[in-house]
Amino acid sequence: MKSKTTSLIISGFIFSILVIPAFFLKQSISLLFATVLWDAVVGVLAYFMLARGQISKFRAILFVLLAWAFLFLFKFKPLQFQDSSYCHIAISSILLNFVHNQYLAITGGRWGIFGVLSLGFLWLVLTFILGQAWCSWVCFYGGFDEGFSRVLKKPFLKFRLPAKLRDFSIAFALFIIIISFTTAIPIFCVWVCPLKATTGFFDSDMLVRHVQLTLFILITAFSLVILPLVIKKRTFCSFLCPFGAFISVFGQINPFRISIDTQKCTQCKACIEKCPVFAINETNLTRGLISNYCNRCGACMDICPAEAIRITFFGKEISLPQNFPLVLREIFEVRTIFIVICLLISGAVSNSFMPQALIKLVKMIMGGL
Ligand code: SF4
Ligand code: SF4
Structure with a gap:
């Protein structure tokens, strides 16, 4: 289990790295919004993964x-x-x-x-x-x-x-x-x-x-x-x-x-x-x-x-010595680094289809109402 501070820093980092490229791509507002939403979900899951261990x-x-x-x-x-x-x-x-x-x-x-x-x-x-x-x-x-x-x-x-x-x-x-x-x-x-x-x-x-x-x-x-x-x-x-x-x-x-x-x-x-x-x-x-x-x-x-x-x-x-601040030690643990790499790759790959799927789902629901 990681401290709340570490979990927040890491989940914020993952969210930011995933979402920033979306602002540089020429895409519709709805696609941008769906990407932000999906990357926020990935960030929240990262938070729970770390905070709950x-x-x-x-x-x-x-x-x-x-x-x-x-x-x-x-x-x-x-x-x-x-x-x-x-x-x-x-x-x-x-x-x-x-x-x-x-x-x-x-x-x-x-x-x-x-x-x-x-x-x-x-x-x-x-x-x-x-x-x-x-x-x-x-x-x-x-x-x-x-x-x-x-x-x-x-x-x-x-x-x-x-x-x-x-x-x-x-x-x-x-x-x-x-x-x-x-x-x-x-x-x-x-x-x-x-x-x-x-x-x-x-x-x-x-x-x-x-x-x-x-x-x-x-x-x-x-x-x-x-x-x-x-x-x-x-x-x-x-x-x-x-x-x-x-x-x-x-x-x-x-x-x-x-x-x-x-x-x-x-x-x-x-x-x-x-x-x-x-x-x-x-x-x-x-x-x-x-x-x-x-x-x-x-x-x-x-x-x-x-x-x-x-x-x-x-x-x-591999870990930092005990005299380093707790947050740094938690961030540079092998387990944390592994989770960050996996979520970044998973998030980047899913960004290529998940936002479109969300938009399609919303359109279907709206069309059915
Ligand atoms: S490594 Fe597997 S077998 Fe050993 S204590 Fe843990 S769960 Fe049990
Ligand atoms: S796939 Fe690997 S990490 Fe998952 S339960 Fe089996 S041994 Fe453990």
């Missing part, structure tokens, strides 16, 4: 809102492959195709001005900074299974995953990448992705479209809704997302890591139960290291009764 609950509010706003906005304005189709899930699953054909699922729209390669570079830098924190703080798809996994207080069915099966995600991603490369078709997008709800079914053959629709319904129902509801785990993100599997590889070089103090840990296993993506097992507790699949969501830290789990910088807790 609970990361996961307030992060989840932000994260679930992102997913539903994204779906809401693009349900009415579907993404087009030749227009503004940016999709990080697609990028990872057709990476080889890009290397071979110079093709990437970013072909124009606002992203076009940066060029495909520079955007790809930016994406790699962000992946390096955040690692799989992307999957719990920024990804505007992940909030669906996270939201459903939080509906029930306790799991309807307690499910323990055998440790080796956690690697299924990597095997599945490799399979998708290789098949996409050999067929020159983005297989994941065409046959697996539940986010086709934001795009559409492009195949002209009606039989193929019906099979795709059936798969779409089954995969969406089971991996995004039913399983997360019943076992309280993020099943789509844990096993089917090729992007999540791809960036888990960065786990060992990502600077921000979750570490367990083995001296403090009482082996109560509450963190194993709580982790939504099966990233902790008994071996991790003994070694004090959490697996590469960790999303840095904060749930284990919030629940650990022994306060044995921390965010570290390359495995180390």
Whole structure:
């Protein structure tokens, strides 16, 4: 828990950094107002995250809102492959195709001005900074299974995953990448992705479209809704997302890591139960290291009764000496810096669609009155 002063300074800082660029963009007053409103929400969530010392609950509010706003906005304005189709899930699953054909699922729209390669570079830098924190703080798809996994207080069915099966995600991603490369078709997008709800079914053959629709319904129902509801785990993100599997590889070089103090840990296993993506097992507790699949969501830290789990910088807790003022010590803690970086990236990404979604929602409500 941080002092009120620190929490106010940090949340004000996050709000200011997010909102200032909006005043320099040529945009309508309504869009500016919606951006200010949304950035204020991010600032308030940052305040509670710090002042209450609970990361996961307030992060989840932000994260679930992102997913539903994204779906809401693009349900009415579907993404087009030749227009503004940016999709990080697609990028990872057709990476080889890009290397071979110079093709990437970013072909124009606002992203076009940066060029495909520079955007790809930016994406790699962000992946390096955040690692799989992307999957719990920024990804505007992940909030669906996270939201459903939080509906029930306790799991309807307690499910323990055998440790080796956690690697299924990597095997599945490799399979998708290789098949996409050999067929020159983005297989994941065409046959697996539940986010086709934001795009559409492009195949002209009606039989193929019906099979795709059936798969779409089954995969969406089971991996995004039913399983997360019943076992309280993020099943789509844990096993089917090729992007999540791809960036888990960065786990060992990502600077921000979750570490367990083995001296403090009482082996109560509450963190194993709580982790939504099966990233902790008994071996991790003994070694004090959490697996590469960790999303840095904060749930284990919030629940650990022994306060044995921390965010570290390359495995180390770095802090200012005790003779520095409390506010400065709190600001320059690894945990605070990590939260600030995640919220700034999440806020900046969501600023590109959340204000528009808010305006659309207001217009719909007004139109219905
Ligand atoms: S919740 Fe904390 S004390 Fe319990 S097993 Fe996990 S790290 Fe150890
Ligand atoms: S290990 Fe902890 S921080 Fe990492 S994903 Fe699991 S609950 Fe979240």
